[in-house]
Amino acid sequence: MSEKPKMATRSSARTKTSNAVPAPSTRTTRAKTGATTTTKTTTPPSLPVPPPPKKSANRKPLANRVNTDEVSQTSSKPSSKASGSTRKVAKTNMNVVEAEREPIMAYLRIRPTANEEDDEGSPYLTQLTDTSVRMTDPSQDHHNPSSRFRSSTVSPSSTYTFSHIFPPNTTQGDFFTKTTLPLVQDVLEGRNALLFTYGVTNSGKTYTVQGGSSRGSEGILPRSLDVIFNSIEGLHGSGKYRPVRLYGVELSDASDLNPPSLVPDVAVAHVLGSQLSSTGFTTDFDVDTTALKLDRNYEYTIWLSYAEVYNEKVYDLLDSVHDQSSRQKPSNIPRSGMAPSIILSRNALLVKSSPSSDNTDSEVGGKYISGLRQFRVQTAAQAKELLRLGQLHRRVFGTLANKESSRSHGMVILKIMRCHRGEKNDPTAIQISRFTLVDLAGSERTKHTHTTGDRLKEAGNINNSLMVLGQCLQVLRSNQRKVAVSLSQEGEGKAGRMDTRDVKQTLTIVPFRHSKLTEILMDYFAGDGRVVMIVNVNPYDTGYDENSHVMKFAALAREVYVNPAPAPVHCAPVPGPGKTSGRTIKQLGPLTLNDPDSAPTPFVRKVTIPADGKSNNGRKASVLEVLEVPEPDDESGEEEQTDDAPINPLVDALFDEIEYLRLQLYESEMRCALVEAEVRDEVMREMETRMADMEDMYTRRLAKEIEQHEAKTDAKLDMLQRTGFGSPMKRAQPQRSNIDWSEDEELSFVQEDDDIEEDYSSEHSSGQKVSADESTKRKSRTFNGLSSTRRMSQTNRPNAEDAGSGSDSNTEEEEDLADVDVSDTTGSDEGDDEWMPPVQPAPRGTKLSSRASSPSPTRRVQNPKVLTGRNHISVVEQGIKNMDLNEWDNDDSMIIPSRKSGAKQVSGPGSRKVKRLTSSTPVIREEQIEQMSLAVDKRSGGKTVRRLLT
Numbered sequence: 001m002s003e004k005p006k007m008a009t010r011s012s013a014r015t016k017t018s019n020a021v022p023a024p025s026t027r028t029t030r031a032k033t034g035a036t037t038t039t040k041t042t043t044p045p046s047l048p049v050p051p052p053p054k055k056s057a058n059r060k061p062l063a064n065r066v067n068t069d070e071v072s073q074t075s076s077k078p079s080s081k082a083s084g085s086t087r088k089v090a091k092t093n094m095n096v097v098e099a100e101r102e103p104i105m106a107y108l109r110i111r112p113t114a115n116e117e118d119d120e121g122s123p124y125l126t127q128l129t130d131t132s133v134r135m136t137d138p139s140q141d142h143h144n145p146s147s148r149f150r151s152s153t154v155s156p157s158s159t160y161t162f163s164h165i166f167p168p169n170t171t172q173g174d175f176f177t178k179t180t181l182p183l184v185q186d187v188l189e190g191r192n193a194l195l196f197t198y199g200v201t202n203s204g205k206t207y208t209v210q211g212g213s214s215r216g217s218e219g220i221l222p223r224s225l226d227v228i229f230n231s232i233e234g235l236h237g238s239g240k241y242r243p244v245r246l247y248g249v250e251l252s253d254a255s256d257l258n259p260p261s262l263v264p265d266v267a268v269a270h271v272l273g274s275q276l277s278s279t280g281f282t283t284d285f286d287v288d289t290t291a292l293k294l295d296r297n298y299e300y301t302i303w304l305s306y307a308e309v310y311n312e313k314v315y316d317l318l319d320s321v322h323d324q325s326s327r328q329k330p331s332n333i334p335r336s337g338m339a340p341s342i343i344l345s346r347n348a349l350l351v352k353s354s355p356s357s358d359n360t361d362s363e364v365g366g367k368y369i370s371g372l373r374q375f376r377v378q379t380a381a382q383a384k385e386l387l388r389l390g391q392l393h394r395r396v397f398g399t400l401a402n403k404e405s406s407r408s409h410g411m412v413i414l415k416i417m418r419c420h421r422g423e424k425n426d427p428t429a430i431q432i433s434r435f436t437l438v439d440l441a442g443s444e445r446t447k448h449t450h451t452t453g454d455r456l457k458e459a460g461n462i463n464n465s466l467m468v469l470g471q472c473l474q475v476l477r478s479n480q481r482k483v484a485v486s487l488s489q490e491g492e493g494k495a496g497r498m499d500t501r502d503v504k505q506t507l508t509i510v511p512f513r514h515s516k517l518t519e520i521l522m523d524y525f526a527g528d529g530r531v532v533m534i535v536n537v538n539p540y541d542t543g544y545d546e547n548s549h550v551m552k553f554a555a556l557a558r559e560v561y562v563n564p565a566p567a568p569v570h571c572a573p574v575p576g577p578g579k580t581s582g583r584t585i586k587q588l589g590p591l592t593l594n595d596p597d598s599a600p601t602p603f604v605r606k607v608t609i610p611a612d613g614k615s616n617n618g619r620k621a622s623v624l625e626v627l628e629v630p631e632p633d634d635e636s637g638e639e640e641q642t643d644d645a646p647i648n649p650l651v652d653a654l655f656d657e658i659e660y661l662r663l664q665l666y667e668s669e670m671r672c673a674l675v676e677a678e679v680r681d682e683v684m685r686e687m688e689t690r691m692a693d694m695e696d697m698y699t700r701r702l703a704k705e706i707e708q709h710e711a712k713t714d715a716k717l718d719m720l721q722r723t724g725f726g727s728p729m730k731r732a733q734p735q736r737s738n739i740d741w742s743e744d745e746e747l748s749f750v751q752e753d754d755d756i757e758e759d760y761s762s763e764h765s766s767g768q769k770v771s772a773d774e775s776t777k778r779k780s781r782t783f784n785g786l787s788s789t790r791r792m793s794q795t796n797r798p799n800a801e802d803a804g805s806g807s808d809s810n811t812e813e814e815e816d817l818a819d820v821d822v823s824d825t826t827g828s829d830e831g832d833d834e835w836m837p838p839v840q841p842a843p844r845g846t847k848l849s850s851r852a853s854s855p856s857p858t859r860r861v862q863n864p865k866v867l868t869g870r871n872h873i874s875v876v877e878q879g880i881k882n883m884d885l886n887e888w889d890n891d892d893s894m895i896i897p898s899r900k901s902g903a904k905q906v907s908g909p910g911s912r913k914v915k916r917l918t919s920s921t922p923v924i925r926e927e928q929i930e931q932m933s934l935a936v937d938k939r940s941g942g943k944t945v946r947r948l949l950t
């Protein structure tokens with residue numbers, strides 16, 4: 001008997017080192033299992049070989065594999081080089097470890113559409129090969145720009161790999177044969193096996209495990225029972241012993257063969273009658289006839305139990321259910337005319353560590369559900385009847401209020417005891433293997449189900465346990481990698497490598513204890529059998545993100561290695577019947593109900609269900625109250641007895657603290673994830689609203705600017721027309737490109753524009769407001785436009801000046817041109833002053849047409865004169881004559897001609913300071929003209945006045 005190594009603290013929580021990578025040397029089986037070496041692994045022709053089970057085909061017998069010839073020969077072989085020898089031994093160890101381990105199998109099953117005729121859109125799942133599948137987010141529409149803003153952090157398209165993928169048209173029979181039958185074979189040959197279904201709600205988990213109601217739709221659980229009982233036909237044991245805890249054996253008694261009947265209580269039957277038909281396992285005519293070939297030297301007994309994990313509490317689904325309403329207080333009795341209220345109660349069970357005395361060979365240190373009832377079943381029909389009972393209880397207690405979905409993790413545990421016929425009275429020769437099938441609750445997010453109250457709590461607990469399961473797998477994977485790296489370095493003799501024992505010290509604690517689900521299943525993940533994961537997915541469902549998480553979980557699971565070594569053989573003395581298997585939990589009784597201080601307070605849920613299984617309409621409804629009594633403190637001391645004594649209480653307390661904090665962290669992470677998703681959604685909605693607002697605002701602004709620009713353009717056109725552009729004069733302009741427009745004339749235009757602007761502004765001030773800024777801009781643009789004309793004029797000037805009397809000649813030319821133009825255009829002989837502008841082209845904007853066109857006629861009537869060069873000059877001459885030159889000595893300004901009543905005084909370009917010459921202006925004497933000429937010449941560079949005076 002090998003000594004179990006002492007662990008630092010409680011084994012249940014400190015499975016970090018030895019369990020991360022099960023060492024082959026720890027699995028020492030008893031000598032008495034030598035008989036098992038003759039067991040043949042007989043695979044029927046139709047049985048597919050599961051994807052790469054490295055050693056399953058030629059599994060070693062139940063002998064100590066470390067001591068097999070192969071290993072000892074390899075390791076003891078002399079080597080020429082010492083280092084080579086070391087390396088060889090290390091490699092051998094590695095090979096043994098690799099040979100023993102195999103990854104968790106992950107199978108994907110794609111659900112068909114609910115109804116072929118229903119158009120559920122295109123699936124977001126595309127099967128690429130037998131093992132790979134691609135998921136694409138259906139909301140990622142490339143044609144829709146708004147879909148670029150994804151509220152999700154999940155990648156919009158990913159490829160996932162599985163051990164095998166089963167398309168929607170896979171039959172239940174095919175699916176069972178390829179995924180579960182190898183496990184059934186394993187358990188019948190003495191190895192443990194775990195199968196669990198994982199997926200979001202409505203993805204087909206329950207259908208896969210239990211099956212449907214149609215013929216041939218039996219699920220993997222009833223089929224497994226069929227195959228087991230077909231295979232052990234004629235090989236039934238006497239049932240002298242029964243399994244207890246995880247590895248223990250004890251003498252059985254008569255109660256093991258008397259399971260509770262289906263709904264024994266009349267009142268309960270009255271209320272729950274309607275539920276019976278929907279519990280599944282009803283297709284007794286549908287039996288799988290497959291039988292596996294087994295070693296006929298063995299006898300088998302099959303034990304079945306059915307538990308559920310609901311709201312982080314473990315309940316026995318095969319426990320008897322009785323109406324407790326007779327014990328309730330009188331005040332709670334319903335009024336006459338009301339349907340009677342039924343009170344059902346059930347007790348939560350403790351999960352305890354397996355005592356080391358049950359299995360001294362195992363380092364795994366798994367846990368078991370204390371007080372879980374188990375019954376010996378002798379036929380598949382009997383087993384199915386029990387499952388129906390469990391299913392009914394599961395519906396009543398766990399999911400009645402939420403019929404669409406399983407809100408608990410269902411767990412069917414089949415124990416197969418086998419004993420060699422020659423040693424059937426020797427309890428230490430009994431080998432117990434376990435087959436656990438878990439139908440996990442749907443892994444939907446609370447955000448999408450809009451759950452509140454109890455449902456929210458359920459969803460939170462479901463998600464928490466699934467999250468912890470994922471974390472356990474993650475830690476296991478990382479621990480296994482660390483050990484593998486250490487072993488490979490050891491094999492290569494690398495300098496500075498870490499000793500494997502030291503590496504094991506650094507491994508992370510696997511958080512199995514953070515949820516009941518992982519606590520119960522921990523021994524499988526820590527190396528106690530083969531594990532198969534079935535991922536169910538509904539590709540038409542809207543839960544793309546949830547399914548992505550499921551896929552990632554599967555990818556993670558495939559990287560975790562488990563050890564499908566044979567189950568240990570019981571080796572401890574067998575205690576008497578009932579000593580350990582009896583219920584350790586206090587039964588709920590009158591004392592519990594009436595004296596709440598003496599027992600844990602039960603959690604009460606009320607469910608209203610229709611009586612007699614008929615419609616609720618017009619009928620009395622029955623109120624079902626479910627009392628869930630929490631598990632009591634463990635008073636048996638069993639756990640303390642089985643746990644390793646802590647090295648230091650402080651260390652133990654610190655470990656507990658760490659675990660508590662981790663739990664807090666997980667919870668807050670979960671909350672954060674939910675909040676983050678909500679915030680992302682909110683921000684996206686906000687962004688969309690803002691973008692819509694902005695779009696609206698810009699559209700309005702654009703329309704306004706278009707309107708303003710049109711108004712401006714119309715105003716400019718008006719101004720240009722008034723100043724001569726666009727008139728016959730303008731059309732004649734190309735002919736006079738060499739004409740030197742005199743500066744005074746240009747300035748006259750500027751001033752005139754200013755006047756027009758003034759008029760325009762005043763015109764618009766009553767009806768339509770034009771801002772002062774816009775007016776200023778408009779003016780500056782007008783000025784700039786004219787300045788360019790001026791520049792052109794200046795460019796031409798040197799030639800004119802060189803020509804000596806160029807100014808004069810130009811003026812003459814100009815006069816001629818003006819005369820010709822006017823007469824040509826208007827057909828009138830009345831001269832420039834009588835000229836009227838031609839009919840304006842229609843304004844561009846129809847909206848503005850009436851407004852834009854209206855000012856022009858008014859202006860034209862008020863200012864019918866358009867000055868030509870001759871007019872300017874004559875007016876200027878007249879102005880100069882009337883000018884008092886004394887003013888010029890004190891005023892730094894220049895005289896410009898105006899088409900209006902006289903000259904204006906401007907103090908710089910663009911100035912609006914205007915001084916009009918009036919009739920009261922003193923007359924200038926002849927002799928002053930020469931002086932004025934000099935004075936003006938000094939200021940204006942001799943451009944203007946000199947020309948006028950000449």
Ligand SMILES: Nc1ncnc2c1ncn2[C@@H]1O[C@H](COP(=O)(O)OP(=O)(O)OP(=O)(O)O)[C@@H](O)[C@H]1O
Binds near residue numbers: 168202206207
């Ligand atoms: N492979 C399949 N072929 C035909 N019908 C299926 C298949 N898988 C699932 N269904 C149907 O889809 C529906 C939902 O399946 P099921 O109840 O098994 O989902 P679930 O994942 O167990 O949901 P929950 O987690 O909420 O319990 C059922 O009506 C079932 O009959």
